[in-house]
């Protein structure tokens with residue numbers, strides 16, 4: 001590993017909500033989270049409207065004279081030789097086209113979740129990244145939070161015994177009756193609905209606890225069973241449930257997501273033969289994790305309970321809101337010449353997109369023509 005500090009020069013595409021969160025976090029001094037080997041520099045902002053980009057940059061950085069360049073088109077950003085990596089923060093149907101644009105112009109990419117609208121698009125982008133020898137990752141930020149490693153270690157460490165069942169829910173009240181039908185969560189033309197927007201989060205916990213489990217040997221679920229409840233407003237899924245069987249572990253994940261009501265606590269429960277891991281909402285960035293130890297294997301008698309609290313998914317002293325850990329991973333991978341992450345590699349993103357294809361098929365959710373760029 002290099003002794004010097006590696007600087008990654010970032011551009012963002014899309015001056016919306018999540019890009020603001022990402023930028024706020026990457027402009028923080030990484031030392032505030034104990035990171036000393038990489039730093040991030042925001043060098044360009046791409047918006048379809050330069051004035052909007054300018055306003056965004058001033059608002060998020062608190063500086064009217066921030067040195068990042070502002071471009072009024074995404075195409076100009078990827079031509080900028082000072083940009084190493086691009087973060088894509090636009091609605092789902094834009095992910096495929098913009099990732100393609102970045103990779104073909106020699107830029108490394110971190111693209112928001114869901115990585116694409118379907119698995120075929122994900123496969124094509126992975127192929128392109130390989131051909132271009134460029135780094136590519138889905139922005140599955142939850143996987144990079146310190147709390148995710150804590151829970152992962154608990155599941156895989158053995159003290160709590162074999163895993164059997166995982167329940168996870170990410171639901172929120174989006175007040176859909178009063179939302180414009182063109183809002184990205186409702187609009188089928190923007191890949192709307194609960195599954196693609198919120199589904200990655202219950203699924204990430206199943207991937208951490210079951211797919212990643214050494215005893216699973218990277219096997220995909222043997223069975224996927226899904227049901228969707230659609231909103232009459234636009235026909236997208238308001239609530240979706242799906243179960244996954246992991247045969248190698250003799251374990252099942254029961255996952256739900258929805259846009260009309262908030263998740264109650266606990267929102268994530270991982271049940272192992274010798275104990276339970278109980279996590280409060282929101283599961284995209286958990287802050288309270290309770291571990292219960294059972295009197296004997298499979299019993300319901302709790303003999304000991306321990307609670308650990310986190311702040312924005314990290315230990316109390318860390319700054320930022322949690323979106324920076326994934327950026328640190330991108331910087332380290334690029335520094336080390338890697339084109340995918342070990343922690344959130346292409347296999348996991350492909351698994352996610354394949355599961356979502358199957359869930360949409362069973363739920364009969366079909367997007368308008370043009371949303372899926374490859375079918």
Ligand SMILES: NC(=O)C1=CN([C@@H]2O[C@H](COP(=O)(O)OP(=O)(O)OC[C@H]3O[C@@H](n4cnc5c(N)ncnc54)[C@H](OP(=O)(O)O)[C@@H]3O)[C@@H](O)[C@H]2O)C=CC1
Nearest residue numbers: 014015016017018019047048089090091092112113114197
């Ligand atoms: N990781 C996380 O915690 C979160 C991730 N997300 C993901 O980020 C993506 C964007 O979500 P979010 O930031 O909430 O969305 P916003 O609507 O707030 O912002 C999206 C931005 O994308 C750009 N854009 C490009 N094409 C379109 C289009 N056809 N319609 C609307 N906007 C467009 C716009 O930027 P401009 O006009 O400047 O070009 C817009 O401001 C989604 O894929 C979502 O899943 C969302 C929220 C949280």
Ligand SMILES: O=C1OC[C@@H](O)[C@H](O)[C@H]1O
Nearest residue numbers: 113172185197198201284
């Ligand atoms: O990624 C996300 O996490 C939080 C949700 O509120 C948001 O809609 C989603 O895109």
